[in-house]
Amino acid sequence: MIDAGLIIYWLLAALVYPGFLFLTSLALFTQYYTRKLSARLQNRMGPSYVGPAGILQPLYDLLKLIRVKEEVLPRNSLPWIGRIAGLLGLGAAYTIPLLLPLSILRIHGPYDFLVYMYLCCLWIPFMLIVMSLSFPGPYTSVGVSRILTLVTICEPAYFAALLVPVALTSSMGDPYSVYTASLNSWRLWLNPYTLPLMILSLLAALVSLQAKAMYQPFNIPEAEQEIIAGFETEFSGPILGLGSLLHDVDVAVTALSITYIILGGPYPYPHLSIPGIIVLIAKYLVVMFLAVLVKNLYGRYRIEQALYTLFKYSFIPAIIALTLAYIYINT
Amino acid sequence: MTISKIIEVPYALEIPVGPQHPALHEPVLLKAYADGEEVVRVDIYTGYNHRGIEKLTEKNTFYRNIFIVARVCGICNLVHANCYVRALEELLEKYPNDRARYLRVLAMELERVHSHMLINAVMAEIIGFDSLFMNIMRDREYVMKAKEVLTGNRVLSDYLMVGGVRRDVDSVKKDRLLKLIDRVLPRVKYYRRVFMEDDTLLKRMVGVGVVSKTDALRMSLVGPPARASGVKIDVRSSEKYDAYDEIPFNVVTRKEGDVWARMMVRWDEAIESLNMARYALEHLPSDGNPVPDERRLPRRFPPGEAYTRVEAPRGELTYYVMSDGKPKPYRVKIRTPSFINIINTASVYVGYTVADLPVILVSWDPCISCMERVTVIDPRTGEKRKVPVKELAGGGSRRVSQRYSL
Numbered sequence: 166m167i168d169a170g171l172i173i174y175w176l177l178a179a180l181v182y183p184g185f186l187f188l189t190s191l192a193l194f195t196q197y198y199t200r201k202l203s204a205r206l207q208n209r210m211g212p213s214y215v216g217p218a219g220i221l222q223p224l225y226d227l228l229k230l231i232r233v234k235e236e237v238l239p240r241n242s243l244p245w246i247g248r249i250a251g252l253l254g255l256g257a258a259y260t261i262p263l264l265l266p267l268s269i270l271r272i273h274g275p276y277d278f279l280v281y282m283y284l285c286c287l288w289i290p291f292m293l294i295v296m297s298l299s300f301p302g303p304y305t306s307v308g309v310s311r312i313l314t315l316v317t318i319c320e321p322a323y324f325a326a327l328l329v330p331v332a333l334t335s336s337m338g339d340p341y342s343v344y345t346a347s348l349n350s351w352r353l354w355l356n357p358y359t360l361p362l363m364i365l366s367l368l369a370a371l372v373s374l375q376a377k378a379m380y381q382p383f384n385i386p387e388a389e390q391e392i393i394a395g396f397e398t399e400f401s402g403p404i405l406g407l408g409s410l411l412h413d414v415d416v417a418v419t420a421l422s423i424t425y426i427i428l429g430g431p432y433p434y435p436h437l438s439i440p441g442i443i444v445l446i447a448k449y450l451v452v453m454f455l456a457v458l459v460k461n462l463y464g465r466y467r468i469e470q471a472l473y474t475l476f477k478y479s480f481i482p483a484i485i486a487l488t489l490a491y492i493y494i495n496t
Numbered sequence: 497m498t499i500s501k502i503i504e505v506p507y508a509l510e511i512p513v514g515p516q517h518p519a520l521h522e523p524v525l526l527k528a529y530a531d532g533e534e535v536v537r538v539d540i541y542t543g544y545n546h547r548g549i550e551k552l553t554e555k556n557t558f559y560r561n562i563f564i565v566a567r568v569c570g571i572c573n574l575v576h577a578n579c580y581v582r583a584l585e586e587l588l589e590k591y592p593n594d595r596a597r598y599l600r601v602l603a604m605e606l607e608r609v610h611s612h613m614l615i616n617a618v619m620a621e622i623i624g625f626d627s628l629f630m631n632i633m634r635d636r637e638y639v640m641k642a643k644e645v646l647t648g649n650r651v652l653s654d655y656l657m658v659g660g661v662r663r664d665v666d667s668v669k670k671d672r673l674l675k676l677i678d679r680v681l682p683r684v685k686y687y688r689r690v691f692m693e694d695d696t697l698l699k700r701m702v703g704v705g706v707v708s709k710t711d712a713l714r715m716s717l718v719g720p721p722a723r724a725s726g727v728k729i730d731v732r733s734s735e736k737y738d739a740y741d742e743i744p745f746n747v748v749t750r751k752e753g754d755v756w757a758r759m760m761v762r763w764d765e766a767i768e769s770l771n772m773a774r775y776a777l778e779h780l781p782s783d784g785n786p787v788p789d790e791r792r793l794p795r796r797f798p799p800g801e802a803y804t805r806v807e808a809p810r811g812e813l814t815y816y817v818m819s820d821g822k823p824k825p826y827r828v829k830i831r832t833p834s835f836i837n838i839i840n841t842a843s844v845y846v847g848y849t850v851a852d853l854p855v856i857l858v859s860w861d862p863c864i865s866c867m868e869r870v871t872v873i874d875p876r877t878g879e880k881r882k883v884p885v886k887e888l889a890g891g892g893s894r895r896v897s898q899r900y901s902l
């Protein structure tokens with residue numbers, strides 16, 4: 166017998182908080198924050214018309230793409246596959262916050278980190294690629310080949326970087342659980358033995374966030390001046406809205422995960438306290454600020470330079486931190 | 497079992513860059529064939545922006561044409577007008593006074609500064625460095641302001657007239673111009689340092705699109721692309737037109753020959769130009785009114801022909817004007833620097849990646865509206881014939897000896 170109240174609770178978690186509604190708002194706010202901050206760094210105004218200080222501009226853009234703009238289909242395109250892939254990617258992204266302590270419905274258990282990685286690092290990029298390939302074109306194929314090249318280093322580096330706090334905290338609760346890591350990773354920053362590991366892990370995660378978000382210097386798959394818009398060249402109308410929403414949600418989820426798993430979220434304060442909320446929001450904004458700052462301080466690398474940089478500043482630090490973490494656990 | 501079907505997989509991917517492309521601000525088509533990321537061949541197609549200006553000049557009077565040729569190119573309108581006006585002055589044998597010659601140099605050097613700042617900003621944008629692009633464009637506004645103070649307009653100035661210029665400067669304007677130059681010079685030096693030191697810019701530009709000195713001579717490159725390959729070619733120093741014989745300046749050359757060297761040559765030239773502009777202002781002669789009385793200019797031109805050259809921001813620009821004694825010119829022939837620099841360099845792209853293609857293209861400082869030449873129409877048969885650009889440049893299927901090619 167399933168309790169009706171529980172079903173409502175589940176639906177509330179999936180659709181309102183922290184699922185669909187909350188994560189979409191967070192993603193759109195992140196887009197606004199990125200655009201406004203970039204604009205101010207470049208001596209521009211940025212979005213300023215829709216809503217107070219232009220904060221509703223991303224929502225307006227999304228609605229316009231989905232409801233007003235025409236969908237132009239290139240030859241040999243499979244629009245239904247593109248749409249389904251986009252929705253599946255969004256579905257995977259909306260599931261991820263349920264694993265974090267942010268959620269009102271906390272889904273956690275041993276080894277749920279693998280589920281997190283499966284959703285975050287496999288489904289979202291994979292669905293983005295399927296979406297892109299269902300609208301084929303010469304620029305699209307170059308863009309997709311560039312995404313695939315980038316993903317081969319950036320996703321393993323992200324995995325290794327997040328595995329450091331997850332492995333270090335696996336004795337404190339459920340083993341290899343995102344939830345346990347988020348609750349306890351703030352303790353690792355106070356321990357002099359694990360502090361350097363956390364710094365390395367944070368560096369690796371921030372660099373791979375830059376690559377996952379496709380911000381400069383890693384905006385190679387969508388390099389505007391080289392291949393028009395890369396993987397999303399042939400997107401138009403609703404599918405473009407879906408694609409850009411998927412990208413924004415991906416960025417928001419990745420930044421949120423770094424905020425919780427590596428930086429420890431609001432802890433040691435509880436969520437529902439003023440210092441807890443302030444700490445959580447401040448950490449999230451700082452993570453995004455660093456990403457936007459790097460975005461504006463660099464141009465675009467060539468693909469081999471980007472791979473080298475990712476290897477040097479993301480993959481190697483993450484692997485070193487992970488090795489040291491296992492040495493620390495076993496001693 | 498016999499083979500019933502053969503499927504050929506093309507080794508190269510065809511990537512059209514243009515005629516509408518975010519990297520290009522003007523319509524030209526570079527058809528690139530890429531093997532993975534590596535460019536194996538580039539074909540250049542022009543003809544999307546042909547406006548028939550040479551024909552238009554034959555339909556209008558000599559004086560109206562001053563304003564028509566200034567519209568060949570927006571960025572370098574003054575040098576076009578200067579070249580044409582000097583050709584008219586040669587026909588009439590009526591020369592401007594010293595003050596007018598200095599003012600012409602001042603205006604042209606300001607134009608060179610903003611042209612070079614523009615293309616360096618575009619290069620930053622092509623590399624994806626948006627914040628640098630925005631900052632250079634903001635500081636370029638000072639130069640535009642200086643040009644406005646001098647000529648009355650930011651871009652299209654229509655400043656030149658046969659026998660002089662159309663506006664004089666007084667002491668107030670002179671002070672404002674000097675102040676603006678003092679403001680721009682440190683910024684240009686700062687951006688030069690950024691181009692010397694910044695990690696991304698160096699990674700994307702150094703060693704890309706290398707043209708050796710021999711190749712630069714063989715392709716007849718002109719302007720900053722030639723000077724960046726070590727060819728010391730500059731019409732300002734060889735022709736010494738206007739007041740360039742009296743104003744001291746250095747011809748900047750570099751040996752590297754890559755994209756970075758071309759951009760650095762432009763920054764160094766911008767600094768030289770600002771110093772020249774300041775020198776021209778500080779040593780402005782006072783030998784009479786530089787503004788000619790336009791009502792007293794001769795209506796008819798004697799039969800004859802004139803050929804003049806100037807150093808445009810993009811290289812050597814030449815005008816040939818022929819008069820048959822009537823109020824309209826018989827022929828005006830324009831040869832712009834972009835024409836040579838773009839279409840002769842298709843081989844430079846080969847071997848670099850798709851990502852380098854727009855970077856190399858921008859390093860020539862392409863001015864598409866300058867280089868449009870031909871539209872082949874056969875109205876009787878309705879047949880379309882594509883004239884390869886190589887043929888226009890003197891090569892191609894109807895190849896004559898290299899000595900006689902353009």
